[in-house]
């Protein structure tokens with residue numbers, strides 16, 4: 240095994256670096272900038288049963304050390320993802336991809352996962368029960384252990400692929416939700432999604448975002464994410480994928496020491512489209528600096 244290799248729910252990764260859903264599209268724009276096959280994998284744009292236009296604009300607000308988004312799960316719907324996006328992705332990405340799935344009901348999640356389960360390119364299902372930008376679904380499933388477990392059970396019934404559940408940080412007891420997901424059969428947990436936030440335009444005295452509130456991501460959230468990754472890793476026995484404000488190889492190593500088996504990079508892709516490539520390139524040198532022989536052996540080593 241190479242020194243960057245890790246394993247995520249039984250599937251080997253060349254390295255733990257994974258662009259996060261919503262920051263990497265379906266991959267092919269980034270494939271024009273570098274060979275995206277150097278990635279561990281990537282999580283594609285959150286996909287729902289029906290096509291979605293998303294929320295009204297403005298949907299983005301800049302903040303010191305981060306950004307707010309209220310995109311609202313814009314995507315072409317699962318059928319188009321399968322008929323158009325996956326064939327296009329196959330031309331540029333030869334590894335198993337992570338399919339990110341959102342829904343507005345338990346049935347929605349199961350329907351979308353059942354269709355994606357048949358796709359050989361899909362390695363993992365990352366089930367997002369934590370989108371803060373939609374009403375009547377999304378985060379409402381991820382803030383209650385019983386509802387989270389219901390989604391997990393419904394999805395597990397329709398797929399043989401590993402299921403990672405993406406959790407919201409907008410809760411008081413993240414460990415309780417993670418445990419409920421594990422008990423319901425989840426194969427892994429990914430966290431954190433964005434933190435609910437808001438900005439006001441002083442001239443208009445109106446919220447900057449048309450949706451009033453949105454999700455905060457970027458370096459500002461890194462310590463919160465790290466704390467929650469550590470808490471969840473202590474609470475469950477299944478693999479954890481850490482994300483939230485990761486920008487550098489050092490951040491990846493911190494996340495892994497906190498307990499992450501792999502690490503997603505989100506907002507940084509929007510600042511520097513080469514961020515994941517740069518992190519992968521610099522990992523060996525940073526590992527040497529801190530006396531790390533292989534990444535696999537530092538997971539949970541804090």
Ligand code: SIN
Pocket residue numbers: 261285308309310311312313367369370371372373432433454
């Ligand atoms: C969005 O599309 O609103 C972002 C997705 C998410 O935060 O889960």
